Amino acid sequence: MDESGKTILPFKYDRIKYVREGLAGVKLNDKWGFVDKTGGIVIPIIYDTISSFFNNVSVVELNYSWGAINRVGKIIIPFEYDEFYYTPLGLREMVVLKKDTKWGVMDRKGRVILPFKYEQPNEELKKDLNLIKKRKK
Incomplete structure (x- = not known):
């Protein structure tokens, strides 16, 4: 909800965190992804762990390997760490x-x-x- 009490994101997510650089991390069924302020999924909810965005990059974990993605989900650092x-x-x-x-x-x-x-x-x-x-x- 925003300051006026208006619902911004639907209550369908298990958890919401890391609202930064216009995207919010959302958790659904033990997986993470990112949505924009309208609630639209920008980065699919497929990751095991996410970090907040910093300079348009988030470090994320997928299938026990770490890598990094940009704000549209493009892989910046491959998932091999x-x-x-x-x-x-x-x-x-x-x-x-x-x-x-x-x-x-x-x-x-x-x-x-x-x-x-x-x-x-x-x-x-x-x-x-x-x-x-x-x-x-």
Whole structure:
């Protein structure tokens, strides 16, 4: 509902979250997708897990693999990663991903920033991210 009490999205979803950049994440039958402010499905309700949109990209999980999509559902980062989290240090435009047994860092356009060579997302990876952050200033 909006501030006036008008229903914006129908009460057919199990959960609604991440209203950001004009889209809301909705859960139905244990799957997630995104709808616009009229309630129209913009991104199909097929994902196991979703993140909020940031700069038009959402990191999502599908069939136990992580990837990223844009606001129309186009795949930006392919679904071939085992784990994901946002980078520390305030570099939200990058994500830390695990593929097979190695960790690396990609930007939200799918470009590799740090190669998949790290055994753990530990201090060595954070040190290399710090170098990137300093270069951006």
